[in-house]
Amino acid sequence: MTDLMLQPLFELRGVSRYYGGGTREVRAVDAIDLRIDPGEFLVVAGPSGSGKTTLLQLLGALDRPTEGEILFERRDLARLPDAELTQLRLETIGFVFQQFNLIPTLTARQNVEVALAPQRLSRSEREDRVSELLEAVGLGPRGEHLPSELSGGEQQRVSIARALANRPRILLADEPTGNLDSATGEEIVALLRSISDQRGEAVVLITHDASIAARAGRVVRMQDGRLLEPVTPADLTEATPV
Ligand SMILES: Nc1ncnc2c1ncn2[C@@H]1O[C@H](COP(=O)(O)OP(=O)(O)O)[C@@H](O)[C@H]1O
Numbered sequence: 206m207t208d209l210m211l212q213p214l215f216e217l218r219g220v221s222r223y224y225g226g227g228t229r230e231v232r233a234v235d236a237i238d239l240r241i242d243p244g245e246f247l248v249v250a251g252p253s254g255s256g257k258t259t260l261l262q263l264l265g266a267l268d269r270p271t272e273g274e275i276l277f278e279r280r281d282l283a284r285l286p287d288a289e290l291t292q293l294r295l296e297t298i299g300f301v302f303q304q305f306n307l308i309p310t311l312t313a314r315q316n317v318e319v320a321l322a323p324q325r326l327s328r329s330e331r332e333d334r335v336s337e338l339l340e341a342v343g344l345g346p347r348g349e350h351l352p353s354e355l356s357g358g359e360q361q362r363v364s365i366a367r368a369l370a371n372r373p374r375i376l377l378a379d380e381p382t383g384n385l386d387s388a389t390g391e392e393i394v395a396l397l398r399s400i401s402d403q404r405g406e407a408v409v410l411i412t413h414d415a416s417i418a419a420r421a422g423r424v425v426r427m428q429d430g431r432l433l434e435p436v437t438p439a440d441l442t443e444a445t446p447v
Pocket residue numbers: 224225231232233251252253254255256257258259260
């Protein structure tokens with residue numbers, strides 16, 4: 206198959222990340238093989254301490270594996286120099302965090318605008334892009350509000366708009382619903398899913414919440430740094446009490 210769209214976005218082969226050494230060694234991520242396709246919506250579920258955040262940091266080029274290959278569009282991240290990793294991160298990856306990480310003194314618009322700064326845009330282009338991004342996350346009329354004037358769900362929408370600003374190929378979301386009530390959390394998951402469906406970004410969403418995982422198309426489950434055999438969302442709800 207030569208069609209670029211059929212190439213995996215990510216391909217992980219035998220990826221491990223160990224912390225410490227000797228008797229204190231922690232195998233945070235342990236010999237993981239995983240393929241992620243362009244535009245895919247993947248949920249990584251698993252209990253606290255199972256290695257989800259470590260895996261996401263490896264995918265996001267924020268960390269390097271101790272062993273194994275992480276191919277992103279067929280380039281091995283483990284071998285790229287730091288400067289190229291930084292460039293790749295800026296141009297192709299969007300991050301969403303549990304804590305929103307918005308700048309409290311800036312309005313919603315300005316928080317998104319900051320993420321557009323690396324791109325050379327005219328003022329009007331920039332304003333149009335910010336408006337379009339806020340629309341995409343359903344926050345059009347809230348642009349002039351400070352984070353403190355927004356609900357948790359609205360703040361997370363701003364942070365998703367910010368993550369989309371560089372037109373990434375993949376959004377990496379680490380427990381994005383962790384600070385939200387369950388109804389708002391479900392709205393955020395639905396939003397990420399519709400973004401992925403409509404705009405084509407792949408999404409990797411981490412959660413320890415089985416009811417969130419149960420709403421995904423594809424779920425992989427981590428335990429002690431390892432990826433368990435594929436499970437269906439139904440298995441998950443039965444196996445994992447929330
Ligand atoms: N910087 C670090 N130094 C040492 N151990 C770490 C570090 N980061 C994570 N760990 C350990 O690695 C394991 C996986 O952590 P993490 O990836 O944060 O799991 P999760 O996100 O699933 O809760 C845990 O046992 C954790 O204590």
